[in-house]
Amino acid sequence: MEVLKLLKVKKSFGGVRALDNISIALSEGEVVMVIGPNGAGKTTLINVISGYLYPDEGRIMYMGEDITRYPPLERVGKGIVRSFQLVNTFDKLTVYENILVSVLSRKKYQYAFRKILDEYTDALEETENILKLFGLSDEADENIMSISYGDRKLVDVAISFALNPKLIMLDEPTSGVATKDKDNIMEKILDVIRKTKVTSIIIEHDMDIVFRYGVRIIVMHQGRIIADGEVEEIRKNEEIKKVLLGGVYA
Amino acid sequence: MVERLKRFFGDDIKTNFIFLTIIAILYPIIYVFSPGWGVVLGHGVTWISALLGFNLLFGYTGLLSFGHALFLGVGAYTVGFMYKYLGINNIELHLLGGILSSTVVALIIGPIVVRYTRIFFAIFMLAIAQILWSLYYKFYWVTGGTDGIKIPRFSILGISLEKLDFATYHHVYFYFVTGLTFILVYIMWRIINSPFGLTLKSIRDNETRARFIGVDIYRARLYAFIISAIYASITGVLAVNHHRLVTPDIAYWTTSGKVVFATLLGGARIFIGPIVGSFVFHIIESFAMKFIYWQMVMGILIIAIVILMPGGIAHLARTLVDVVVSHRRRGG
């Protein structure tokens, strides 16, 4: 079944065409890695799918429904979840609370005030499980700002997974992390994706990582999709490699 | 979960109850030595509700209101009108009236103001509060203008306090308000430690992310705003019953300033902060009033304290407790 379908989606900022006629289809359980040089439009792609921005033209279909104009909150309710390129966590809360707040929201307890948190044993248990899944149990009671950047990125991703998404979009989950930790993070994320079988779009800047872990790969350049296919196909294509290597990486 | 918080001094409900109990025990002793200081404690306990309400928005939701006098005014004039036009001097009805009218006012302005944050929210609240103040001030045929509305001693459950001597009356007032404050503190503590409380903190820390985990931030802020308004109006109701006079002063911006400063003084990041802040503020105020330019003295004192103790008194106390505890651990 088709989970997501973009039909000729366009988005411009002034003269810059961030998304230029983008059409993509994702079937259930599919994991796509999106790669491309800086400014290719990768983040904008996630922005229009998540409702952070609305496209100028084109349509976005989700589970057969036109969601092009739906506000973010409604999309989250339908299981469309994203993380942000820069770490986006709740900075005065502990690791545990960061994930718990997300679990509570998914369970529709976000406005409940008649009982204290202690009494929501189901949510507490799920939070523990998610912490375990991401190997964050030892840091549960630490303030989120006092753990390593790599672990904060993992918490960020875990917050998204705590919502039990049907479609998850991760914007460069390994960016800003030391090279040696990148594999560790990506492996953990892919492990969780495998277990939950969630349809995923992962933006990744690092070509090595993409070729190592990717299955289906979308290459973007100047707002356009210049390749969409199996990892082997992309790896062999010298033209695409040139674009990726020639792009401004920062 | 809350267990995890409890190790912190001041966020535990027990610390709060113990603190209030100590004050309740000290009250008659202090009163015997100096009724004046007894009255100061009476002010202290009266203002806790407003400070807790303010801090639900400030410390937990990240919205700084410069206009909480608005809701104290609503509570106060509800009492004034209830007495002036309906002859009601029953404090339970005053409280009920204050809660209802502040809820209505919060429902009218809340949906608009919660769309703003930071300085915009602060100024918006200040402006609305000043508009209401000017109405109390100008419509003197309704409100009595600056002369205000005089009210008699309240009655509790129909029992009149008119015939009591001064000291007994003060004690009845103090213990009634303290009893009520125990309940208000407990309810607020439960709210802050509920899922909703955690949601508010998530909005405070990161509005965008909160939205993308499925929180309707305006809705959550509106709920917090209403609760905050009710708590502030309760102090309005109590304060005018304490003074037995309703004047526009309670709705003036200086009242909003007092709420802000007293909360900062006590500490906005710790639950007990506003409770401690209320007492300390009134104690400092009563010292400062001995000077001619007491408002200036007060201002300088408060600025000095806020600069020297950025986390407030509660934070300082927690730091000291932490030092002592870790020292003992190392020693033993």
Ligand SMILES: Nc1ncnc2c1ncn2[C@@H]1O[C@H](COP(=O)(O)OP(=O)(O)O)[C@@H](O)[C@H]1O
């Ligand atoms: N909110 C915005 N306002 C103006 N320009 C933007 C905005 N978002 C993205 N752009 C521009 O759109 C282009 C694509 O950006 P982006 O999607 O962030 O690229 P990527 O994530 O692939 O690095 C860039 O030229 C960028 O400057």
Ligand SMILES: [Mg+2]
């Ligand atoms: Mg990007």
